[in-house]
Amino acid sequence: MTQPSLESAGKRAFVLVCIVLLALNLRASVGSVGVVLTDIIDDLGMSPTTAGILTTLPVVAFAVVGSLANAVVRAIGLHTTATVALATIAVGLASRAFVDSSTVFLVASAVSLAGCAVGNVILPPLVKLHFPDRIALVSSIASAAVVGGATLSAALTVPISEAAGDNWRWGLFAWSILAAVTVLPWLRLLGHDVRSTDGDTRIAIGELVRAPLAWAMALCFGCQAAQAYAQFGWFPAILEDAGLDDAHAGAMLAILTGIGIPAALLLPALIGWTGRRPWILPWSFAVLTVVGWLGLLWWPAEAPWAWALLLGVGSTAFPWVLTMIAKRARTHEGTVALSAFVQGIGYVIAALGPFGTGVLHDATGGWAAPAAMLMALAVLLGIFGTYVARPIMLEDQLPGGGAAGRGPR
Structure with a gap:
């Protein structure tokens, strides 16, 4: 196997960082809510039925929206899809942090989870495209980042909330900042997007x-x-x-x-x-x-x-x-x-x-x-x-x- 040049190695390292940052965001929407759920229910007057919907929303969104991700990638390209997914996560997370309606909180959560669902689906093809010779290694790193994102969001949301005056809203909002910042490096990849234009390959x-x-x-x-x-x-x-x-x-x-x-x-x-x-x-x-x-x-x-x-x-x-x-x-x-x-x-x-x-x-x-x-x-x-x-x-x-x-x- 030919060794990549320093330039190509540098580009691959940059793409790896982008993939890891994407993966870190894919469970923050879930991990951050569970640890402050009681406060959310109390402040928004959320009914037990609505709370139950909120806890089952991730798997529903991952199933429904995830099944549509293939069409999105074909339409706008793999890198653009990743960028849009991260922007969607950021908007959903930021929106739900400062609403006063349990219904709007659910809708905003669904928006962020829709971005997560698309991100879930595109991780394997991103690894396949950029690291065909290191699939197991990079898949493992990306998966560890997914788990790490869930762990960090569950561990840090309460301390962030307490530091902001015991306000759960700032604890949730912090993760929208991570998603928004992650969009920035992905913008560099938009000029090198990958999409299928041949109907025979679909x-x-x-x-x-x-x-x-x-x-x-x-x-x-x-x-x-x-x-x-x-x-x-x-x-x-x-x-x-x-x-x-x-x-x-x-x-x-x-x-x-x-x-x-x-x-x-x-x-x-x-x-x-x-x-x-x-x-x-x-x-x-x-x-x-x-x-x-x-x-x-x-x-x-x-x-x-x-x-x-x-x-x-x-x-x-x-x-x-x-x-x-x-x-x-x-x-x-x-x-x-x-x-x-x-x-x-x-x-x-x-x-x-x-x-x-x-x-x-x-x-x-x-x-x-x-x-x-x-x-x-x-x-x-x-x-x-x-x-x-x-x-x-x-x-x-x-x-x-x-x-x-x-x-x-």
């Missing part, structure tokens, strides 16, 4: 529906996302029911999410280590998750940090799936289409995690049934992940071998 939704790889990857993504959102929403509640105070339970959730950052960064080495046995990784994620839920169910108060670590490392399935999206398509167009399909379907399935956990807990009065459901999803992750890990290319499963697959490699 992949229609009807073609993806008939590709087993697309469905296996969507189901795999959905199973891991359901786990993640169930953990974000219910992990502290399970520990509190076991007798831990809310501060201790919150610290355990921080361990669960924080461990995902180094775990994601180790993923390229793990992919290389598994070599010709790629199925080891999805099944490792599945086993770690099952053991984590069993420990949380049977001995929640004895070693909560251990279950947090196991579930957190099991969540490395997220960067692994993102890496596979970039690896399982030959072209830029194929990666965009696959990412939109996988995340559009996957986030619909993801709603089963937090919603199903709540329903089963209410119906049974305990955590055994929800844990069983989540363990079953973990096993499905291993099954579908085994298929995704095989060296199958999307374009080979499209009608006629995939016209897009005959484009430049």
Whole structure:
């Protein structure tokens, strides 16, 4: 492989910084709200129904808007889409920080989440386009940045609010500043945008529906996302029911999410280590998750940090799936289409995690049934992940071998 020149290396480093900054913004809208939700409800007079809608809005937006991202990229280009997504996030976050209506707060939140949804989808094709020789490494870095953004927004929103006179509005507004500043470096990439102008390279939704790889990857993504959102929403509640105070339970959730950052960064080495046995990784994620839920169910108060670590490392399935999206398509167009399909379907399935956990807990009065459901999803992750890990290319499963697959490699 030819070594890039210093100029090209510099450009690649700049693009990497842009991708990392984009990824940092993709969960701030979610992470910043949960920690001040009680204050928001009180100040805006938000009803329990509206609060429930607010907590389920992320997965709905990620599913609905994410499925449309492919059309947006085709229309305006990949770099322009990233820039517009960040601007949308900034506008939504800034708007919701200073409204006095719960309805307007919901609308502004939906706007910011729409930008996040598009950003979610374009991460794999951005990695594929700019780092085709470093897909696993850069995907892992981007995924770590996504987790880092969620962790930072959850950890810093309250301190920022307290520093601003115990005002939650400034805590939320701070993240709009990050998004607005991130737009600036992306403006430099607009003159080198990438869009598909050849209709023969476009992949229609009807073609993806008939590709087993697309469905296996969507189901795999959905199973891991359901786990993640169930953990974000219910992990502290399970520990509190076991007798831990809310501060201790919150610290355990921080361990669960924080461990995902180094775990994601180790993923390229793990992919290389598994070599010709790629199925080891999805099944490792599945086993770690099952053991984590069993420990949380049977001995929640004895070693909560251990279950947090196991579930957190099991969540490395997220960067692994993102890496596979970039690896399982030959072209830029194929990666965009696959990412939109996988995340559009996957986030619909993801709603089963937090919603199903709540329903089963209410119906049974305990955590055994929800844990069983989540363990079953973990096993499905291993099954579908085994298929995704095989060296199958999307374009080979499209009608006629995939016209897009005959484009430049």
